[in-house]
Amino acid sequence: MLYCFSQAQYGCDELVDLLASVTENDAVVLWQDGVLLAVKYPQYFVCCKGQCFVLETDILARNLTALLPKESQLRLISLMDLVSITEQYFPQVAL
Numbered sequence: 001m002l003y004c005f006s007q008a009q010y011g012c013d014e015l016v017d018l019l020a021s022v023t024e025n026d027a028v029v030l031w032q033d034g035v036l037l038a039v040k041y042p043q044y045f046v047c048c049k050g051q052c053f054v055l056e057t058d059i060l061a062r063n064l065t066a067l068l069p070k071e072s073q074l075r076l077i078s079l080m081d082l083v084s085i086t087e088q089y090f091p092q093v094a095l
Contacts, residue, residue, distance in 0.1 A: 001026045002089035003050075005034035010095075015041060018095065019048045026050035027089050029082065030074070034095075035059050042069045053077045053085060 003022060010018070015037070022028060027050050030037055035058045038045070045052050056076040059065055068074070077085070086092065 002086060002092040003028045004092060004094045005030050005037055006032040006094065008033045008036035008040065010037070012041070012044075015044055019044055022048050022050040024049045027085060028052045029055065029077075029085060031055040031058050031082070035062060035064060038069075038072070038074050039064055039067045042072060042074075045073045048073060051075070053081070055079070055082060 001022075003018065003026065005028065019028070028045075028048060030053070032055075035054050038054050038059075052074045054068075054074045054076055056078055059068065059076065
């Protein structure tokens, strides 16, 4: 399953619950305002069992590159990478 986070307004408990449901066969993509979650709650993605991705164009558009944790589970991806990920993971959940 592919979990796509496009918003930054998730409560701590809600975000923890959502990420706890992610398995090693799943992936998480942060895009649009969802990339702010990588800066606000980086510790929650450490325990995520699935692969975690952040859309690089959205990080650059918000000037967040310097704020991303150095040691992170989150991998920056391009739009082409996003297309490949959406082809690989099914079903998809937009959050």
